[in-house]
Structures are given as C-alpha cells and as structure tokens.
Amino acid sequence: MAFNFNWSPLTADPxxxxxxxxxxxxxxxxxxxxPIIVADILVTELNLGTTPPDLEILEIGDLADDRFRGIFKMEYSGDAFLTLQTKVQANPLNTYLSTAPSFTSPQPLAASSPLTIPLQITLSDFRLSGFVILVFxxxxxxxxxxxxxxxESLVVSSTFDSIPFIKDYLQKEIEKQLRNLFQEELPAIIHRLSLRWWGQDYDAASGNMIPQNPTFNSGPSLSAKSSFENLNEQSETGAGATQGFSFNNDLESDTLSSKSLLRLATLTDSQRTLSLFTPSIRDAIYRAWATTGERSDPTSTPSSSAGMHSSTVFSSESNSGARPGLVAMASSLSLSGSPGGLGPNGRPVTRSSALGKKKKTRVVNLRRKKDVPTSDGDTSSVTGTESVTSSMEVGYEEKDHIEASEAGANTANVNIPEINIPPLNDRRGEYVDVSPLRSPTGREGFLANRPGHHAGSDTKIIPTLPSTPPPQQPQQQQQHNLPYLLEKSSSDYGRENSAPMSLFSGHYSPPPHHHQPHPFSPGHHSSPSSVSTDSSPFLDSRGRTASSSSIAEKAWMMKMAGExxxxxxxxxxxxxxxxxxxxQRRRDGSSPPPAYQPKE
Amino acid sequence: MLGYMDYVQTSFYLATKWDEDNSYANLNATARALLDFQTPKGLKMNISSLSSPNFATSYTMASLGVVDGSVSYLYSSKALDNVLNSGAVELKEAVSGYRDLKEILKPDDPRDWEIWKGGTRVDRRDTLLYGRMYLPASTLEALYLRRMAPTRQLKIAAVSNSRLPNGGTILALLQQNNGKWCTEYLYSTDVALIGMRGLYNFGFDPRKALPGTTHFDPRKIAGRFSAGMEVYYGIVNKSGGVSTGFRYSTLPSNMGSPLTMTLTVNPLMGHFEATYAVKAGKNSVFCSRYDFNIYSYESALVLGCELWRRKQTVAPGAAELEAVTGETRQPGALSTEVEKDEDVTGVFKARITQNFNIGLLWEGRYKQLLFSLGY
Incomplete structure (x- = not known):
C-alpha cells in the first residue's frame, strides 16, 4: 500500500x-x-517552504473512500518560516503597574512612562518531531x-537580536507559546481550514440534501478525537474531563444543522423534565421502544432515565439503554475481577449497535497471542448498544475498567460497592423489586445476588453501583451525549487504543475467592446466555485488527498501562x-450495613 | 471629587502638619488634577459620616451594569476636628484642582511632641487605620499610616484579592520630610520592588531662618524651584526605572498670576513631559501638557481647563458689611477678602487631547449634596 502526500499543491494555492x-x-x-504586548499580533508572512515533513506510518485504524484514521511519526526540518508583527511595551515598570492594583501602586512620577516599540519576529528553522494522530x-x-x-527547536530572530537578554527572553517565550499553539490551537485551525476546503465540495455534491445530515452517520472523527482527548486528560489529570470538549463543542455547531440541533435540544428537555413529548430522530434507538416488550417494570419510563440511569441498569442483552449497560459492566466487572486473566494487555471488545440489526464491531487486540486461549473461553463479547453512548462517558468508564484490570487485584472489587451513598441505595430499591431472583429486601441480599442477576437471561433490570461517577456526572453525560446520538459507528479512538475493554474478560472468569458464596454467580457468569450471541463477528474482527497493531503501539500501550x-x-x-x-459510619449505626464486608 | 476617605486622610495630614505636596510623587499634582481627572462611570453613591472625631465610615454603592459597592472604616488616633460635612466643606478642598503650594514651614522640634506626665512620657504617635472592602469583588484594601516623628511618616498599604498573584500586595513607604528636602523609600512585595525618591527645594531653608524673619525673607517671595528624582528596581523581574523632574511654582505671596511649570524626564525611555498651568484670574485655571519620546517619536498633547462658578451674592454681602461696620470700604484688595471660596457653587473641568478625546466634568453642591457629573 502506498500513500501519496502532495505538499506543493497545498502551497501553490494562492x-x-x-x-x-x-x-x-x-x-x-x-x-x-x-500586558507587554500593546497591539494586535499580525501575521505578515507565512511560508510552508518546499520541504515536506517526513511521515512514518505507525498505524492505520480506519481506511475507506471518505475517511481515514492513522497515527504517524512526523519529523520536520524544512524551510518554513513565519513573520509576526506587533508592538511591545519596552518599559517593564509600565507593564508591571498596569497589572498591579492602584491602591498599592508606588505611583512613580515618570519612571513608568511608556515606550512602545514595533517588534518583528521571524520564526524559522523549525525542527519538529512527534506523533501525529490524523483523522480525516x-x-x-x-x-x-x-x-x-x-x-524540538526553532530559531527566533527579532528586532532585538542585538540585545542578548531580550533575545533569550523572546526565544523562551515564543517556544512556550508555540508549544501551546501546536497542541491546542493548530488542531482547530487545521480543522477549520479543511472544513472550508471539503465543505464546499461536499455541499455541491450533495445537492438538495441537507448537507449536514450525513455527517451524523459517517464521520468518526469527532467522537474519536473527543474520546481520545478525554481519556488523555483523565489519565493525565485524573480530574473531570469536560475540558476536553470545548474544542468539540464549537465543531458541533459547525457540523450539526440547526434543525437537528433543535430536535436534540427538545429531546434533552424532554428527558430533563416530565414532558411526554419526545421528538422522533432518524436512526436513533429509543430506550422506550427497545424495552417495552421485555421490561416488567412500568415505573421506569424513558423520561425518567436521566435521573436514574446512574443507578439502574439493564442487562446487556436486552438492547436497552447502552449507557447504563456500560455502567453495569463497569461495576460488575469490578465485583468479579479475577487476578489471573488481567493485565495491561488489550482485550477484545465488541459492541453491537442497536437492536442487533446492524452490527458494527470494532476491535483492537493488543494482547499477545498466547493469552488468547485463556480468555477466548470466556467468549467475552460484551455487547452494549452503542447508539446512545456518548464518547465522553465511555472514556470515563474505560478508565474504571483499566484501573480495575491493571491492578489485577481483588481489593478494588470489594471497595467499589463500599462507596455507595445511601440515597442511591434508596433509589435502587424500587428497581430491585422488579427482579424475580432478588432476595426480597435489604441491600445485602440484593447485592449478593447481583452477579447472578447480571448473568441471568431472564432478568431485565440489574441494579448497579455507580461507584465512581460523581452525582453531577449524569447531567454532563446527558449533554454531551446527544450530539452523538446518531453515530452508529463505534469509532472512538480512545476506546480502541487505550484498550480498556480488556477488563471485560475478567468479568467472565470464575468468581474470585472473596465473593460471598452464592449459587448463582459462578454458573451464570460463564453461561452463554449472559453474553450476547454475536460472538463470531467479534472474533473475526479481532483477528483482523490484531495483525495491524504494531510494536510501537504495544510499547505505547505498556507505557499507558504503567501510568x-x-x-x-x-x-x-x-x-x-x-x-x-x-x-466508621456503619459502626455508629447511622446507615444500613453495606452489602459487602471486605474480607482482606 | 475626592472620596470621603481621601478627604479625611488629607485632614489627617493637615492635623498632623504633614505637607503632602512636598514630595516627588506629587511634583505634577496640579497637571494630573486638571488633565487626568476621572469622569464618573455609571451611577455611584457615597454615604459617609464621621461618627466621632476619631472614627469615620463610608459606604459606596455603584451601578455599572452590575451593582457593587464597598464598605470602609477609618480610625485616627488624632481627633480630626477639621473634617467638615458636605454642606460646610469648601469645594476647593473637596475637589482636587490647582495646587497652591504652601510655604515651607520649619518642622516641629521632636521635643515639642513630647508630653511628660509624672516623670514618664505619655505622648503617642498619631496613627491612622483604614480598611475598605469591595463587596462582590472580595477585594480588601488596608492602610496603616503613622507619624513617627515630626519629619517622618510610615505608610503601609495592602491589597488582598485572590485573583492577584500571591493573593495580594503590600507597599511600605517611609517618608522623611524636613521642608528643605524630602526623601521616600518604598518596598512593594509584588515584584520585590524597591524604590527611592527625593525632592530638593532650592533657595530658602526654613530651618536656618531666624525666628521672626521668615516672613520677610526676600528669596522666597517670587516662587520656588524644586528638583527631584526617583529610582526603582524590581528584584524579581530584574528591571528598573529612573526619572528626574523639575518644578517651578509661584507661592501665594506672589503678586502676579499663580503658575506652575514642571518638566520630567525619563532618561532610560527617552520620555519628556512638560506641563504648564496658570491661574488666569480668580475663576479659571488653564493647563497644558506635552509628551514626547525621543526614541519612538511618539508625542501627545493634552489641554485642559478648570472654571469656578460662584454665587452672585457679592454685592449684597458687601452692602451688609458696610451697613454693619458703618464704614466705606475701598474697592480692590479688600473685595477679594470678602469673596471667599465658600461662594463657589461648582467647578467645571474640561480636557481635550490631540485625538479630540474630550472629557467633561461638573462638580458642585446642591444643598447638602456634593455631586459630580461627567462624560
């Protein structure tokens, strides 16, 4: 396979x-x-030069006529240059006073008098080297x-080259700014530019159709990137991940038509309020439709799901709400994680789209071959309907999975249920009643039964434990969720490359020793009815992608795993x-005893 | 218009015999008052009171899109009997305008400040404490002022705000003023800025004047020439600033029209600034300022004026006086005595820059209410 990158036509366009x-x-x-810059910064000259960057393809994740995703190693040492013009305040005392409060200002008489100097900066001899993720x-x-x-390096030449102090300062500051530019601004600029290029052609080609409509189904780029960024941020900061979405949000406004936006907004409103009106959105799967035949609980309506999905979960085979399904996986996994089969290696993942009609699977297997047999026995095709899943949420859950799997220890499994806050338990109670297998009252029995519920094919609703998500997260999810409502292709880069799904296999392995003995759990865990029936596509696709994962990818994975x-x-x-x-609180007797007593 | 707390602070200086004008920082105070006046923005209301001679409070409420305000308290260990309420205060003191330089006085002997009682010293240094809280912004301003000696004053100002780097700044300023010259040393925590400034008055030295001969010294009659300079150095950002300045100002004893001229030079930045202010008649002041930078050739010109409006009650007042005293008065010098500043009902200020940016301000009094309107 060969790629042809054209560098000069890009620069030939006047x-x-x-x-x-x-x-x-x-x-x-x-x-x-x-404050030292007192005028606008003008880009007076920009030249990309004649030398193209060296690109080394590390991985190609997706390749089709209209889309492409890949990871490159880029090296650039060409002759591009950039000239900026602005005015700077040369009196440091003036800039200092402009930011200091006037009450404690030393009020110099004339020592702070301004002197603005026009400044011209030329940036040249860029040396770049890095890994680039390109999604087209x-x-x-x-x-x-x-x-x-x-x-890596660049040369800054300016009006003040004769003064070494200022030269060094400028070099340092500009490098700092450029790093920021490369990592934050440049992706946005390139995206806008590309939208202008292809956007026009595309609009012309699509004729009378609403041009933005197809974007819902086709493009993997948005969610891929967002999820990736998300995960990235979470793994770096460990904090909430809404920040990563700022970039995407303004892209959404570019790519969604106003009509669709209106519909999505109505849908959000109807879920937040008690409104009975639900707008119909093409190609979307509504939980209400999917579950009406199967669910025995009439009280949980789709409109109330916004408030409850953190505490209720439908079994994965019922094709109901995917988001709760994932939550269920997260928590059930942590309950039954086995020390044996877990490791930093990636695990197979399958996700079927809604109703099992159109299944798009995307699998990354980063595991070594020798591990395959042990986990294959699990036939760990955990299916969740992806159509309603936001990329952000997935990123979040994945993190949980990773954490649980990476450790391979049992403690986490025990700990997660312990974090429950009482109000959620109360809420959960009303769903618990639905399940026939559940012991009648009390949290303890219900939790002990949980693995069984999850596995049991006749159970429709599984109460689960929202272990880590903070209470406000559902709302965030809800908001970010909807724009991706119609994306059927499970294209999240983050899902694949960070390989969190490994963890699902742990779910099907024999129950760990610390589990309270329960007749249901071992059998149902391994019973085929607990997993979806489409295990064959999963195996196929995994085999295919396994070959494409490169050594570098594995190395990166190991690094990520360590982190x-x-x-x-x-x-x-x-x-x-x-x-x-x-x-301690339990000992005080203020709250009901939790289900698990950690036996460590 | 001076804020109430600024006015109280000025009264404290007066009560403790501290000459604010004899400082390099106030070398061009006249030009600043005439050309850099702040025009009010939005609607702002102050309610202030001096509840006791030692304690003042002031509340501010402003509506500039959003409503905000401030609460401030002031304590002075010296009883401030010279603070007047808004109905009685002279507008000239409430409005900063042309600064008539006072005669340089010989500083008090430190021994004059000592109070002995039963063999022990009981006198205390006068202190002023001031705090101001801006409410929605959560900014706290604090000021500590202490007259350490007849020639020395310590001023510590602090601002606390979570948005500032390090949560706030403190400025400490030690001023030493003995009439003939004045030096100030300052330190600011912001960039660890240290500074020094000094002002020297040429000519008459009040400390060497013989008692009783001060008023007849011929050298001080025409005016006063002062020169000063300032040096700053920020330890953290390793940058500094320097300027030097000169001022010639006529004194109240001058018979001609009072005028003030200043020239300040920043040799590092190549910046020159010249101001000229003249009191043309008793009701108007005109001022101009010219800035020029020899490195960037940037220049600026600002013109401004200040007009005073007085009550038209001179004639009846004079007639009354004549009736009371039963004497005929000579027109001329005496009529100016009658025409006190109390007659001033308003001050109009205007400025225009070379870009035709115009600022207008009207400050006056309606019954007991002091107000300022501006654009």
Whole structure:
C-alpha cells in the first residue's frame, strides 16, 4: 500500500496563505495577551517552504473512500518560516503597574512612562518531531492532534537580536507559546481550514440534501478525537474531563444543522423534565421502544432515565439503554475481577449497535497471542448498544475498567460497592423489586445476588453501583451525549487504543475467592446466555485488527498501562479511605450495613 | 471629587502638619488634577459620616451594569476636628484642582511632641487605620499610616484579592520630610520592588531662618524651584526605572498670576513631559501638557481647563458689611477678602487631547449634596 502526500499543491494555492494568515492572526489574538504586548499580533508572512515533513506510518485504524484514521511519526526540518508583527511595551515598570492594583501602586512620577516599540519576529528553522494522530473524514474534515510536544527547536530572530537578554527572553517565550499553539490551537485551525476546503465540495455534491445530515452517520472523527482527548486528560489529570470538549463543542455547531440541533435540544428537555413529548430522530434507538416488550417494570419510563440511569441498569442483552449497560459492566466487572486473566494487555471488545440489526464491531487486540486461549473461553463479547453512548462517558468508564484490570487485584472489587451513598441505595430499591431472583429486601441480599442477576437471561433490570461517577456526572453525560446520538459507528479512538475493554474478560472468569458464596454467580457468569450471541463477528474482527497493531503501539500501550496502574494505586488509596469512613459510619449505626464486608 | 476617605486622610495630614505636596510623587499634582481627572462611570453613591472625631465610615454603592459597592472604616488616633460635612466643606478642598503650594514651614522640634506626665512620657504617635472592602469583588484594601516623628511618616498599604498573584500586595513607604528636602523609600512585595525618591527645594531653608524673619525673607517671595528624582528596581523581574523632574511654582505671596511649570524626564525611555498651568484670574485655571519620546517619536498633547462658578451674592454681602461696620470700604484688595471660596457653587473641568478625546466634568453642591457629573 502506498500513500501519496502532495505538499506543493497545498502551497501553490494562492489563497491558501492568505486564509492561513487570517486564521493564524485570529488565533493569536484570541487569547488575552500579556500586558507587554500593546497591539494586535499580525501575521505578515507565512511560508510552508518546499520541504515536506517526513511521515512514518505507525498505524492505520480506519481506511475507506471518505475517511481515514492513522497515527504517524512526523519529523520536520524544512524551510518554513513565519513573520509576526506587533508592538511591545519596552518599559517593564509600565507593564508591571498596569497589572498591579492602584491602591498599592508606588505611583512613580515618570519612571513608568511608556515606550512602545514595533517588534518583528521571524520564526524559522523549525525542527519538529512527534506523533501525529490524523483523522480525516470527507464530511468532517481533517482532525490532527499531536500526541506529544512536537517542537524540538526553532530559531527566533527579532528586532532585538542585538540585545542578548531580550533575545533569550523572546526565544523562551515564543517556544512556550508555540508549544501551546501546536497542541491546542493548530488542531482547530487545521480543522477549520479543511472544513472550508471539503465543505464546499461536499455541499455541491450533495445537492438538495441537507448537507449536514450525513455527517451524523459517517464521520468518526469527532467522537474519536473527543474520546481520545478525554481519556488523555483523565489519565493525565485524573480530574473531570469536560475540558476536553470545548474544542468539540464549537465543531458541533459547525457540523450539526440547526434543525437537528433543535430536535436534540427538545429531546434533552424532554428527558430533563416530565414532558411526554419526545421528538422522533432518524436512526436513533429509543430506550422506550427497545424495552417495552421485555421490561416488567412500568415505573421506569424513558423520561425518567436521566435521573436514574446512574443507578439502574439493564442487562446487556436486552438492547436497552447502552449507557447504563456500560455502567453495569463497569461495576460488575469490578465485583468479579479475577487476578489471573488481567493485565495491561488489550482485550477484545465488541459492541453491537442497536437492536442487533446492524452490527458494527470494532476491535483492537493488543494482547499477545498466547493469552488468547485463556480468555477466548470466556467468549467475552460484551455487547452494549452503542447508539446512545456518548464518547465522553465511555472514556470515563474505560478508565474504571483499566484501573480495575491493571491492578489485577481483588481489593478494588470489594471497595467499589463500599462507596455507595445511601440515597442511591434508596433509589435502587424500587428497581430491585422488579427482579424475580432478588432476595426480597435489604441491600445485602440484593447485592449478593447481583452477579447472578447480571448473568441471568431472564432478568431485565440489574441494579448497579455507580461507584465512581460523581452525582453531577449524569447531567454532563446527558449533554454531551446527544450530539452523538446518531453515530452508529463505534469509532472512538480512545476506546480502541487505550484498550480498556480488556477488563471485560475478567468479568467472565470464575468468581474470585472473596465473593460471598452464592449459587448463582459462578454458573451464570460463564453461561452463554449472559453474553450476547454475536460472538463470531467479534472474533473475526479481532483477528483482523490484531495483525495491524504494531510494536510501537504495544510499547505505547505498556507505557499507558504503567501510568494507569499508578493512577489506580492512588485511586485505591482514596477508596480505602472512603471505605474506612463508611466503616466508621456503619459502626455508629447511622446507615444500613453495606452489602459487602471486605474480607482482606 | 475626592472620596470621603481621601478627604479625611488629607485632614489627617493637615492635623498632623504633614505637607503632602512636598514630595516627588506629587511634583505634577496640579497637571494630573486638571488633565487626568476621572469622569464618573455609571451611577455611584457615597454615604459617609464621621461618627466621632476619631472614627469615620463610608459606604459606596455603584451601578455599572452590575451593582457593587464597598464598605470602609477609618480610625485616627488624632481627633480630626477639621473634617467638615458636605454642606460646610469648601469645594476647593473637596475637589482636587490647582495646587497652591504652601510655604515651607520649619518642622516641629521632636521635643515639642513630647508630653511628660509624672516623670514618664505619655505622648503617642498619631496613627491612622483604614480598611475598605469591595463587596462582590472580595477585594480588601488596608492602610496603616503613622507619624513617627515630626519629619517622618510610615505608610503601609495592602491589597488582598485572590485573583492577584500571591493573593495580594503590600507597599511600605517611609517618608522623611524636613521642608528643605524630602526623601521616600518604598518596598512593594509584588515584584520585590524597591524604590527611592527625593525632592530638593532650592533657595530658602526654613530651618536656618531666624525666628521672626521668615516672613520677610526676600528669596522666597517670587516662587520656588524644586528638583527631584526617583529610582526603582524590581528584584524579581530584574528591571528598573529612573526619572528626574523639575518644578517651578509661584507661592501665594506672589503678586502676579499663580503658575506652575514642571518638566520630567525619563532618561532610560527617552520620555519628556512638560506641563504648564496658570491661574488666569480668580475663576479659571488653564493647563497644558506635552509628551514626547525621543526614541519612538511618539508625542501627545493634552489641554485642559478648570472654571469656578460662584454665587452672585457679592454685592449684597458687601452692602451688609458696610451697613454693619458703618464704614466705606475701598474697592480692590479688600473685595477679594470678602469673596471667599465658600461662594463657589461648582467647578467645571474640561480636557481635550490631540485625538479630540474630550472629557467633561461638573462638580458642585446642591444643598447638602456634593455631586459630580461627567462624560
């Protein structure tokens, strides 16, 4: 296979430079400037040079006529240059006073008098080297993300080259700004540019159709990137991940038609309120439709799901709400994680789209071959309907999975139930009644039965434990959820590459020793009825993609795994603390005893 | 218009015999008051009171899109009997305008400040404490002012705000003023800025004047020439600033029209600034300022004026006086005595820059209410 990258046509387009200049100027002036810069920053010259960057293909994740996704190793040492013009305040006392409060200002008489100097900066001799993730979709344009900081060195020449102090300062500051630009601004600029290029062609081609409509189904780029970023951020900061979405949000407004947006907004409103009106959205699967025949609980209506999905879960085979399904997986996995089959290696994942009609599976197997037989016995095709799943949420859950799997220890499994907060338990109670297998009252019995419920094919509703998600998360999910409602292709880069799904296999392995003995759990865990029937596509696709995972990918995975393990350690400490707290509270007798007494 | 707390602070300086104008920082105070006046934004209301001679409070409410306000309290260990309420205060003191330089006085002897009682010293240094809280912004301003000696004053100002780097800044300023010259040393925690400034008054030295001969010294009659300079250095950002300045100002004893001229130079930045202010008649002041930078050739010109409006009650007042005293008065010098500043009902200020940016301000009094309107 060969790729042909054309560098010169890009630069031959006379309008390209002016557009790129405008976009760069806008990007540079968007963020609040430091007080030393007293005028707008103008990009006066921009030249991409004649030398193209060296690209080494590390992995191609998706390849079709209209879309492409891949990871490259990029090296650039060409002759591109960029000239900026602005005015700077040369008196440091003036800039200092402009930011200091006037009450404590030393009020110099004339020592702070201004002196603005026009400044021209030329950036040249860029040396870039880094991993680039490129996602191209004809409908959504190009998304380009740098995995690491690509800037190795550059030469800054300015009006003040004769003054070494200022020269060094400028060099340092500009490098700092450029790193920021490469990692945050440049992806947005490239995406906008590409939208203008292909957007016009595409609109012309699609004729009378609403041009934005197909974007729902086709493009993997958006969700792929968002999930990836999300996971990335979570693994880096360990904090909430809404930040990663800022970039996507303004893209959404580009790619969604106003009509569709309106519909989605109505849908959100109807879920948040008690409104009975639900707008019909093409190609979307409504939980109400999917579950009316199977569910025996009339009380949980789709409209109430927004508030409850954190505590209710439908079994995965029932093709109902996918998001709760994932939650169920997360928590049930953590209950039954086995020390044997878990490791940093990736695990097979299958996701069927709604109703099993159109199943699109995407699998990454990063595991070595020798591991395959042990986990294959599990036939761990956990299916969840993906149509309603937001990428963000998946990223979040995956993290849980990873944590649980990476450790391969049992403690986490015990700890997660312990973190439950009483109100959720109360809420859960009403769903528990639905299940026929459940012991009649009390949290303890219900929890003990849980694995059985999950596995049992006749159970429709499985109460689960929202272990880590904070209470406000459902709403966030809800918001981010909807724009992706119609994306059927499970294209999240993050899902595949961070390989969190490994963990699902642990779910089907024999129950760990610390489980309370229960007649249902072992049998049902391994019973075929607990898993979806489409295990064959999963196996096929896994075999296919396994060959494409490269050594570099594995190395990266190992690195990620190490990071995750570290994070998990911290998480465990945190949980143990929470557990202690709960234990203490329990001893006080204020709250009902939890289901599990950790026997460590 | 001076804020109430600024007015109280000025009264504290007066009560403790501290000459604010004899400082390099206030070298061009006249030009600043005439050209850099703040025009009010939105609607702002102050309610202030001096509940006891030592304690003042002031509440501010402003509506500039959003409603915000401030609460401030002031304590002075010296009883401030010279603070007047808004109906009685002279507008000239409430409005910053042309600064008539006072004669340089010989500082008090430190021994004059000592109070002995039963063999022990009981005198205390006068202190002023001031705090102000801006409410929605959660900014706290605090000021500590202490007259350490007849020639020395310590001023510590602090601002606390979570948005500032390090949560706030503190400025400490030690001023030493003995009439002939004045030096100030300051330190600001913000960028660890240290600074020094000094002002020297040429000519007459009040400390060497013989008692009783001060008023007849011929050298101080025409005016006063002062020169000063300032040096700053920020330890953290390793940057500094320097400027030097000169001022010539006529004194109240001058017979011609009062005028003030200043020239300040920043040799590092190549910045020159010249101001000229003249009191043309008793009701108007005109001022101009010219900035020029020899490195960037940037220049700026600002023109401003200040007009005073007085009550038209001079004639009846004079007639009354004549009736009371039963003497005929000579027109001329005496009529100016009658025409006190109490007659001023309003001050109009205007400025215009070379870009035709115009600022207008009207400050006056309606019954007991002091107000300022501006654009």
């Amino acid at each position: 309008e390209f430079y002016s557009r790129a200049r405008d976009l760069l100027t806008a990007a540079l002036n968007k963020s609040p400037k430091p 979709s004809k409908a959504k344009g190009v998304t380009l993300v740098f995995r690491n900081d690509p800037l 995750m393990a570290r994070r998990w350690g911290e998480e465990r400490l945190r949980r143990e603390k929470a557990e202690e707290l709960l234990e």
